[in-house]
Amino acid sequence: MTSATQPYAETVTVVQREVTYAEAIREGLRQEMRRDPRVFLVGEDIGVYGGAFGVTGDLVHEFGSDRVRDTPIAEEVIAGLAIGAAITGMRPVAEMQFSDFVTLAMEQLVNQAAKMRFMLGGKIAVPMVVRMPGGSGTGAAAQHSQSLEAWFAHVPGLKVVMPATPHDAKGLLIAAIRDLNPVLVFEHKLLYRVKGSVPPELYTEELGKALVRRPGHDLSLIAYSIMVPRALEAAELLANEGIEAEVVDVRCLRPLDEATIVASARHTGRVLVIHEAVRSGGFGGEIVARIAESEAFDFLDAPIRRLAGRETPVPYNRALERSTVPQVEDIVAAARALVRE
Amino acid sequence: MTSATQPYAETVTVVQREVTYAEAIREGLRQEMRRDPRVFLVGEDIGVYGGAFGVTGDLVHEFGSDRVRDTPIAEEVIAGLAIGAAITGMRPVAEMQFSDFVTLAMEQLVNQAAKMRFMLGGKIAVPMVVRMPGGSGTGAAAQHSQSLEAWFAHVPGLKVVMPATPHDAKGLLIAAIRDLNPVLVFEHKLLYRVKGSVPPELYTEELGKALVRRPGHDLSLIAYSIMVPRALEAAELLANEGIEAEVVDVRCLRPLDEATIVASARHTGRVLVIHEAVRSGGFGGEIVARIAESEAFDFLDAPIRRLAGRETPVPYNRALERSTVPQVEDIVAAARALVRE
Amino acid sequence: MREALQLMLRIRAFEETAEQLYMRGLVHGTMHLSIGQEASAVGAVLALEPTDYILSTHRGHGHCIAKGADLGRMMAEFMGREHGYCRGRGGSMHIADIDGGNLGANGIVAAGLPIAVGVGLSMQLQALPHVCLAFFGDGAANEGAFHEALNVAAIWKLPVVFFCENNNYAMSMSVRNAFPTELISQRAQAYNLPGVTVDGNDLQAVYGATAAAVARARAGAGASLIEARTYRWRGHSKSDRNLYRTQQEIAAWKERDPIAHLRTQLIADGLLQEAEAEAMAAQVREEIAAAVAFAEASPEPDPRDLEDEVYA
Amino acid sequence: MREALQLMLRIRAFEETAEQLYMRGLVHGTMHLSIGQEASAVGAVLALEPTDYILSTHRGHGHCIAKGADLGRMMAEFMGREHGYCRGRGGSMHIADIDGGNLGANGIVAAGLPIAVGVGLSMQLQALPHVCLAFFGDGAANEGAFHEALNVAAIWKLPVVFFCENNNYAMSMSVRNAFPTELISQRAQAYNLPGVTVDGNDLQAVYGATAAAVARARAGAGASLIEARTYRWRGHSKSDRNLYRTQQEIAAWKERDPIAHLRTQLIADGLLQEAEAEAMAAQVREEIAAAVAFAEASPEPDPRDLEDEVYA
Ligand SMILES: Cc1ncc(C[n+]2csc(CCOP(=O)(O)OP(=O)(O)O)c2C)c(N)n1
Numbered sequence A, B: 001m002t003s004a005t006q007p008y009a010e011t012v013t014v015v016q017r018e019v020t021y022a023e024a025i026r027e028g029l030r031q032e033m034r035r036d037p038r039v040f041l042v043g044e045d046i047g048v049y050g051g052a053f054g055v056t057g058d059l060v061h062e063f064g065s066d067r068v069r070d071t072p073i074a075e076e077v078i079a080g081l082a083i084g085a086a087i088t089g090m091r092p093v094a095e096m097q098f099s100d101f102v103t104l105a106m107e108q109l110v111n112q113a114a115k116m117r118f119m120l121g122g123k124i125a126v127p128m129v130v131r132m133p134g135g136s137g138t139g140a141a142a143q144h145s146q147s148l149e150a151w152f153a154h155v156p157g158l159k160v161v162m163p164a165t166p167h168d169a170k171g172l173l174i175a176a177i178r179d180l181n182p183v184l185v186f187e188h189k190l191l192y193r194v195k196g197s198v199p200p201e202l203y204t205e206e207l208g209k210a211l212v213r214r215p216g217h218d219l220s221l222i223a224y225s226i227m228v229p230r231a232l233e234a235a236e237l238l239a240n241e242g243i244e245a246e247v248v249d250v251r252c253l254r255p256l257d258e259a260t261i262v263a264s265a266r267h268t269g270r271v272l273v274i275h276e277a278v279r280s281g282g283f284g285g286e287i288v289a290r291i292a293e294s295e296a297f298d299f300l301d302a303p304i305r306r307l308a309g310r311e312t313p314v315p316y317n318r319a320l321e322r323s324t325v326p327q328v329e330d331i332v333a334a335a336r337a338l339v340r341e
Numbered sequence C, D: 001m002r003e004a005l006q007l008m009l010r011i012r013a014f015e016e017t018a019e020q021l022y023m024r025g026l027v028h029g030t031m032h033l034s035i036g037q038e039a040s041a042v043g044a045v046l047a048l049e050p051t052d053y054i055l056s057t058h059r060g061h062g063h064c065i066a067k068g069a070d071l072g073r074m075m076a077e078f079m080g081r082e083h084g085y086c087r088g089r090g091g092s093m094h095i096a097d098i099d100g101g102n103l104g105a106n107g108i109v110a111a112g113l114p115i116a117v118g119v120g121l122s123m124q125l126q127a128l129p130h131v132c133l134a135f136f137g138d139g140a141a142n143e144g145a146f147h148e149a150l151n152v153a154a155i156w157k158l159p160v161v162f163f164c165e166n167n168n169y170a171m172s173m174s175v176r177n178a179f180p181t182e183l184i185s186q187r188a189q190a191y192n193l194p195g196v197t198v199d200g201n202d203l204q205a206v207y208g209a210t211a212a213a214v215a216r217a218r219a220g221a222g223a224s225l226i227e228a229r230t231y232r233w234r235g236h237s238k239s240d241r242n243l244y245r246t247q248q249e250i251a252a253w254k255e256r257d258p259i260a261h262l263r264t265q266l267i268a269d270g271l272l273q274e275a276e277a278e279a280m281a282a283q284v285r286e287e288i289a290a291a292v293a294f295a296e297a298s299p300e301p302d303p304r305d306l307e308d309e310v311y312a
């Protein structure tokens, strides 16, 4: 939580290698697997097929089908076996092919992985990772497009990571693998092909640390995952209108870097919280509550606003689908309205 | 949403029959099953055993084991069969023996029941109910004591009911059974033995309507389920100190009666949101956000506060367990602090 | 049997056209084609009455057509249009034809099986004579839902037919690696249910096995498991590069084309003339062209009041 | 075998004492007693090496004692005290003895089975010679997790022993109503695993079957399913009024007391004298009394820093 005293991301000045979010994940997995023989991958079609979204790619060729392990379609066992392996010396990285399928693994993740350490009086650690592609935008309809991160942010014992950039996709993943707790990483399908600068070496990004991606003083756009690049794009457009938005990338929902969020709210006095997940019961409510409960409350110049997914399942048709999730223009409009309040 | 214009519950003046929350549920089931042959009950040990908490009691003797149907331990099928029966003419009322076991039925409830109508373009309705005992206080430890309602309040297509009194346990349940949508009813284990006045006839309570259980002007205690009686008890103690708390019983998390909540916040200017579920990611965040986004924002005299479950799994030891969940004295203390802010 | 051939041709043509539309960028989303599996879809559904139910899968176009769905409304749904079966909300993976007894394709593997138990129970409780046939893949047979559903259907003697289309792969996972046994139908024994394996590319074999299971279900004798061995000619979905199987294997299965097989048989049996077969194919092509035209003429759905459609 | 008798006596005495403590209102929570099932717990665990793992169930006191747990720390946990195995956080349903290879009781039916797959896989990946034995009940065998776990353990030939304690009831659900087959072990065939049913009240039968399965697992030949037929004398938990079974049935099973059976056998075989048996029982009573004293002397845990213990 050093962010409060160090509020702005350092500006990258040197030209760096650009790789996609998916490649960054694969590179992180490859490097960590080379470093640590305890790490193995397990999931559906992650081997020869290379993963439904191509994330694991050719890893099976380097590490073999023992360490890049295809399973039958059996999500409960995928989660459960990660637990069993984690508590007996391994470092499993499991994949749910779509995050929607985690509905079949809730018992193992929530009742077992999250609680085991606490229930057993601290006698055990459960160092495992579950990677899950989430979000809409690919026409995959209601059962393949959800954003369910809020559920897990509600579960003590789990950590929840939402990387927004290729850099974070790699660094937060490595940190997650080395973490001694069960960590869920929600990757956004539409980000997989987005490029960004990624250091070629192994590195970690601290779990539980938000980042101010863009400084500003007129309002705070608090976002995570795909809503970060959208908020940054919106901020550029807003800047053309003379509105300087500060963009905070939450990065990790549990543990949550409340200090950075509250500092930004206090600094700008106007807050728009943005996520793709359905608004009601979404994690945005938690962020709003943290601000509303905090010392920033007295510095607010307008009601806190949320911009989030509509109160519907995700529809198939492209225009319908697009309408259910905040787009850049929606952020611009909501921000504009907020600074006028 | 008539609540905004009719903010206070009518005071009950005639002496009424007192029955327990569990009896009220059973009576509601019995009467509705007599009225509507499509209604049947399904779950583990609900027949001869009478239910793990004795809720279904002797119903099997009146309706037989076809309509009060014991299942093997197979939560995914319990949920799924309710869906299949609901879409082909029946009115299933399924039970999860403990709400924690719904982790095994998330796929059916969230991906199927909630979305079916929408995904199929409105061609179908899924009139089913899932009853689930939740909450802590019985020494059942981490896997039998959770409060998971926030998850479902995040899912469009589901309705989520949290009855706080025997009256509501019956009336909201009947409404849930008659509703054409999947409705989840979270019953609190510690409430099962609590008595209250319950009309002997069949009646429904509207889903999606909050109730001001006690008027007051110094602060609003916004609560649901077991926290309602605790808030009312706290309000009595606070009244002795000259603090008049208004107690709002949310009753239904989805649909949410925002109008009643916002009206109370605006009226008192100070809000304490209370629930048993873990604070982070809990539904309290949603309630706070609704207020912080609303016109009540300008009427707030203090930051909105939440009082909720600690950030841990529920421990076994009685004192530990008690410490993880808001008690009457915690509400009194938090309310007192809030009015002084 | 001529009807069967026509249905199979219709499915093949639908799938090929769907593929073309997809290639031409006219479809946003995913699709799972059932080319090569037409006999299992048609053979199974022909053994049902119109008032019986089916539950379908992500690879569901064939089931839907076999159950008598309107091709135009299917195509419109595939293209996400307002006049599609789901008004463009569901797409390929969720096409349903409720009035026709198709309770819907499903995007979640094995998810239809617990629902089928409920449909069966509902029939039993209402003393209705209808049967529920649940399609699922080989991959689905390794999900927990399969086990729970078959067990409950067995103990309650529900009128359900569990119909497994074993096309040898669950995405890239070969049945050789996913199953410790040779036959999926063998699992029926664990639930004391009849279980048979049939050549899923042989329309009559599929029909026969299903008819027996349906008769049993309708007679109140309970559920059955059928395994139909077949093969999908196309990749799992459009992102599939077929790295997990050989071109040789695909070619060998194409030799066993269920449509050619039935056609040859009907002609050999004197039930069909070459010319009739050609006419049938031509007619199907027209039907599909009309379906595409219908779909293309259908308006885009309106995003405005989407929230109003979530609840009944 | 004398060791086995001692362990069984210890379990019985622990359970009886637990029950008394509960009756006296000294325990806040629930408990599931395994009185009558001692031979299955002990017979199974005796076939393991100390370095092997077990996964236990809600009815887990017996498994834990058989695996060599400290009675005082168990009793302290049961009473929710700081010196209990879980520092009072877990209670009866979550007692674990990690150092002793007991990875924990579990409050969720069948939840240990997927975890056991992971332990087995972990051993295989690390080329360690240890075996994982997962206890579960008849009720658990109808959960989806059972199916997924057995299938995956089978295809990967994991060193796991699936040990089903069939005590004829899952709470109030009789196996007669919950299963369409006579034998649960028959389900092994669906996964091409060896499956046997043994008299769970016969220590030697249990031991023999388990030893064979363990040897197979350790040799790299894969998993097995064992069904041990037994009976719980007490209700499912304390709220049970035994409405689903007859007193007659309970009495008949009490006649088949596994402890009396082994004791008689040992004496008949000349491996034990009456007096030794008495001395053993007396010693066990002392152990349990000491365990209670230890538990009662153990402090109550402190609620203050609970949040700090959630994460490693
Ligand atoms: C629960 C679940 N897990 C994984 C997937 C992703 N997925 C979709 S289809 C499929 C393969 C299904 O194989 P099978 O059941 O054999 O059907 P087929 O595709 O061969 O027709 C997979 C893994 C899913 N949709 N649902």
Ligand SMILES: Cc1ncc(C[n+]2csc(CCOP(=O)(O)OP(=O)(O)O)c2C)c(N)n1
Pocket (backbone or CB within 6 Å): B044, B073, B075, B097, B101, B104, D032, D058, D059, D107, D108, D109, D110, D136, D137, D138, D139, D140, D141, D167, D169, D170, D171, D236
């Ligand atoms: C998933 C799940 N469903 C239901 C329960 C409630 N429950 C606890 S034990 C039990 C019966 C278990 O039966 P069985 O597996 O035969 O074990 P036994 O109690 O007979 O030892 C039930 C229904 C649970 N704990 N977990």
Ligand SMILES: [Mg+2]
Pocket (backbone or CB within 6 Å): C137, C138, C139, C165, C166, C167, C168, C169, C170, C171
């Ligand atoms: Mg397949």
Ligand SMILES: [Mg+2]
Pocket (backbone or CB within 6 Å): D137, D138, D139, D165, D166, D167, D168, D169, D170, D171
């Ligand atoms: Mg049992």
